Amino acid sequence: MTNKTDKDLSLIVGRIQVNLTVKQNNEHDGYELIECENDLVNWEDHWYDLDFEPPSLSNMQANDVKEIWTNDVIPSYWFNPHALDIGETSDKTNIAIIVGYVEEEEEVDISLPVVCLVRLDPPSNMTLISNITLENTTVEDNIAFYTNNDDVISVVIHDRTKKVLVSMPYLGKVHLLSFNSTNIILIRSFISTARSVAWLDDDGILAAFLILDDPTLPWAHSKIQVVNTSTNNGQVMYVYPNNQQILSPEWKAPSFVRISTTRSHQLLLLDNDGWIGIVPKAPPGYFAHINKFVREKTYFEKCPPGTYKSSNEASPCQICPPGTKSNMHNNSNGEGATSCIPCSLNSFCPLASLNDVNISLYPNMDNSYTDIDMHQWDSFDDILINNALTINGKSIGCVAKSPMFWTCIVLGICAFILVIMGILYYYPKSKTYFKRLRCIFRQTDLIGDGKLWIGGLASFALIILVIYAFWFSSAFANLYPIEISRDANFACDTALRNSKFTSALQLLASKKSHHDAPMFQILDNQHFQLTVDFIQTGFVCNDIRVQEYVGSYLVDLEPNHCFRQEDNATSTLSVDLHIHEINIKFDLT
Numbered sequence: 001m002t003n004k005t006d007k008d009l010s011l012i013v014g015r016i017q018v019n020l021t022v023k024q025n026n027e028h029d030g031y032e033l034i035e036c037e038n039d040l041v042n043w044e045d046h047w048y049d050l051d052f053e054p055p056s057l058s059n060m061q062a063n064d065v066k067e068i069w070t071n072d073v074i075p076s077y078w079f080n081p082h083a084l085d086i087g088e089t090s091d092k093t094n095i096a097i098i099v100g101y102v103e104e105e106e107e108v109d110i111s112l113p114v115v116c117l118v119r120l121d122p123p124s125n126m127t128l129i130s131n132i133t134l135e136n137t138t139v140e141d142n143i144a145f146y147t148n149n150d151d152v153i154s155v156v157i158h159d160r161t162k163k164v165l166v167s168m169p170y171l172g173k174v175h176l177l178s179f180n181s182t183n184i185i186l187i188r189s190f191i192s193t194a195r196s197v198a199w200l201d202d203d204g205i206l207a208a209f210l211i212l213d214d215p216t217l218p219w220a221h222s223k224i225q226v227v228n229t230s231t232n233n234g235q236v237m238y239v240y241p242n243n244q245q246i247l248s249p250e251w252k253a254p255s256f257v258r259i260s261t262t263r264s265h266q267l268l269l270l271d272n273d274g275w276i277g278i279v280p281k282a283p284p285g286y287f288a289h290i291n292k293f294v295r296e297k298t299y300f301e302k303c304p305p306g307t308y309k310s311s312n313e314a315s316p317c318q319i320c321p322p323g324t325k326s327n328m329h330n331n332s333n334g335e336g337a338t339s340c341i342p343c344s345l346n347s348f349c350p351l352a353s354l355n356d357v358n359i360s361l362y363p364n365m366d367n368s369y370t371d372i373d374m375h376q377w378d379s380f381d382d383i384l385i386n387n388a389l390t391i392n393g394k395s396i397g398c399v400a401k402s403p404m405f406w407t408c409i410v411l412g413i414c415a416f417i418l419v420i421m422g423i424l425y426y427y428p429k430s431k432t433y434f435k436r437l438r439c440i441f442r443q444t445d446l447i448g449d450g451k452l453w454i455g456g457l458a459s460f461a462l463i464i465l466v467i468y469a470f471w472f473s474s475a476f477a478n479l480y481p482i483e484i485s486r487d488a489n490f491a492c493d494t495a496l497r498n499s500k501f502t503s504a505l506q507l508l509a510s511k512k513s514h515h516d517a518p519m520f521q522i523l524d525n526q527h528f529q530l531t532v533d534f535i536q537t538g539f540v541c542n543d544i545r546v547q548e549y550v551g552s553y554l555v556d557l558e559p560n561h562c563f564r565q566e567d568n569a570t571s572t573l574s575v576d577l578h579i580h581e582i583n584i585k586f587d588l589t
């Protein structure tokens with residue numbers, strides 16, 4: 001062990017903390033361990049059925065270890081260990097994982113984080129097998145070679161899978177490594193300022209990260225994240241404490257400083273006052289509070305409605321996914337829910353549903369309207385002329401809806417009749433037919449007032465336009481009001497609307513005319529009652545509090561009525577609104 005001055009060190013050894021005293025050995029040009037005292041060792045509580053015994057440190061006991069950190073173990077450069085854990089490889093070789101800092105050879109007062117794999121040969125021999133530099137980030141010597149509260153490194157070995165977690169809060173990283181008899185390998189790194197880490201399962205997947213400066217108020221000034229280490233980003237599954245696994249009442253918002261686990265992977269917590277807590281395992285369908293480590297019985301609680309728990313672990317109950325439900329009333333035996341059951345097809349079942357809620361009772365109401373693309377004409381005369389005297393060739397339907405198209409057809413027929421009339425006029429034998437047709441067309445002459453038979457032919461085209469004008473006007477009138485109108489299928493542009501928009505606004509505070517004042521008075525005298533349905537909730541009427549904001553104060557409002565629906569998943573509450581502009585707060589506790 002190399003240090004630049006004689007110093008007492010506090011070294012984290014796996015699941016315990018030991019105090020080390022080192023001094024310089026001039027004869028061997030290195031440092032040696034002269035004393036080792038355990039602060040926390042071999043404690044157990046049979047009431048919780050715990051078996052917590054740190055690994056034997058026979059090679060680290062006082063007066064047995066001399067010259068451990070000589071040049072034969074660690075190469076001849078400045079190395080300062082900060083944490084270690086002891087385990088064994090798959091072939092039963094005793095090893096130690098030692099984490100510390102190595103001083104750069106080329107730069108003064110700069111060090112790199114290093115993990116060493118050391119073989120243990122009791123009682124006093126140690127052999128360096130392999131080492132790995134965690135990253136190229138360097139630290140200054142005041143961090144690397146002296147006790148520093150900003151960099152409390154933690155290392156823990158998973159005995160079955162031979163994985164290692166190393167937390168380095170100063171660098172903001174937690175590293176996941178694996179080892180064998182000959183090598184140590186970095187698997188991945190997580191962005192985290194965890195000051196202490198622990199394994200939580202037999203498969204080496206779930207791990208606990210202690211985040212010191214991230215409060216979970218009102219429960220604690222720090223939190224423990226449960227992380228899935230098999231994912232690249234370190235997915236956080238849940239945290240301790242949470243709204244289910246709260247701290248026992250005698251704990252007053254503590255700050256946790258270190259975590260560990262029992263051999264059965266029950267999480268242990270150490271707070272800044274020296275109290276030790278445990279997160280007990282609970283059977284399926286139940287959860288337990290986080291207790292201080294005292295000899296008292298642990299009481300389990302059923303999973304809240306809308307949640308379930310299928311394993312015998314220390315995890316909180318999980319939320320039922322959409323389309324499923326969970327309620328203790330659904331269990332005939334009254335036990336906590338161990339799984340979620342599917343909802344019926346016509347039910348409204350979002351996350352954490354309690355029971356089937358008929359979705360038809362709560363239709364989706366949308367009173368908003370999209371802005372209409374308005375035309376450049378807002379006068380009806382302009383709209384009529386634009387639709388009547390143009391032929392839109394965008395589609396066959398648009399052509400068929402155009403009156404000019406049919407007018408052109410009529411004019412074509414009139415031209416054909418005009419040719420026939422000319423033929424009849426120049427054949428003497430046919431003049432009788434010509435005179436009869438001329439008489440008929442004079443009767444239909446709307447242009448020349450019965451004087452021109454050619455005007456009678458043109459009048460047929462005019463009649464087409466007049467009929468279209470009446471039909472278009474009637475259909476356009478039916479587009480009012482805009483809130484209930486449909487598409488204008490009688491025109492080529494189906495977005496046509498019988499409306500005229502303006503951006504002019506009238507302030508409600510402005511003085512009303514004698515014509516408008518009665519209407520506003522009627523509106524002001526209206527009585528409003530607010531009814532709220534709290535759907536898929538376990539909160540009943542006694543859990544709901546209604547308050548009104550009056551300035552900076554909150555005033556309680558008494559509900560008119562409140563009841564629980566027959567589905568046992570909806571609470572309905574009604575309250576009178578004594579003024580039109582009001583801010584209301586609902587507390588569900």
